[in-house]
Amino acid sequence: MIVGALAGLILCFFISVPIQFAIILIIFSAFSALAPDIDHSSSKIRQIADFTVPVFSLFFAFFSTCSDFSCVVANWMEIIKTALIFTGVYAIIMIYLKPKHRGITHTILFSFIYGAILFFLAGWYFALAGFVGYFSHLLADRHIRLI
Ligand SMILES: [Zn+2]
Numbered sequence: 481m482i483v484g485a486l487a488g489l490i491l492c493f494f495i496s497v498p499i500q501f502a503i504i505l506i507i508f509s510a511f512s513a514l515a516p517d518i519d520h521s522s523s524k525i526r527q528i529a530d531f532t533v534p535v536f537s538l539f540f541a542f543f544s545t546c547s548d549f550s551c552v553v554a555n556w557m558e559i560i561k562t563a564l565i566f567t568g569v570y571a572i573i574m575i576y577l578k579p580k581h582r583g584i585t586h587t588i589l590f591s592f593i594y595g596a597i598l599f600f601l602a603g604w605y606f607a608l609a610g611f612v613g614y615f616s617h618l619l620a621d622r623h624i625r626l627i
Contacts, residue, residue: 481510481511481513481514482510483513483616483617483619483620484509484510484511484512484513484514484612484613484614484616484617485506485507485509485510485513486616487509487513487612487613487615487616488505488506488507488508488509488510488609488612488613489506490612491505491509491608491609491612492505492506495605495608497605501605505605505606505608505609506609508606508609508610508613509609509610509612509613509616510613511613512594512609512610512611512612512613512614513613513614513616513617513620514528514617515585515594515610515613515614515617516585516586516590516614516617516618516621517581517585517617518585519578519579519580519581519582519583519584519585519586520581521578526574529570530574533566533567533570534563534567537562537563537564537566537567537570538559538563540562540563540566541558541559541560541561541562541563541566542559544562545558545559545562546559582621582623584627586617586618586621586623586625587618587625587626587627588615588618588624588625588626588627589626589627590614591611591614591615591618592611594610594611594614595607595608595610595611595614598610598611
């Protein structure tokens with residue numbers, strides 16, 4: 481996380497953003513530096529994801545089905561079903577399709593894929609901060625492979 485925060489700090493020198501936004505980007509970069517170790521069962525990011533994926537799945541299921549709490553009673557089955565599907569897909573990937581440690585998630589290609597996903601979700605600044613954080617992990621691991 482420290483290496484990722486440093487990478488985010490260096491990025492912020494070059495893109496000149498307001499200080500409050502720079503702090504957000506640096507924190508985001510620090511967390512992005514944890515992302516490559518999603519392929520390791522006892523990593524920090526796995527412990528975080530194992531808890532947050534079901535919670536966020538439930539939030540996503542709620543907000544994609546309802547606009548207020550009154551519709552929960554009528555649609556609770558739909559909400560639970562959607563949340564279970566997302567949590568189940570995450571669990572299946574992590575149990576059966578998890579790449580080997582320092583495999584595909586520790587490549588330059590995957591850094592770009594991570595950045596591209598962030599670009600579509602949150603725009604250029606988060607894509608750049610996420611990319612430098614992610615890439616700093618590969619540098620710190622001294623594990624730089626294209627694919
Ligand atoms: Zn690693």
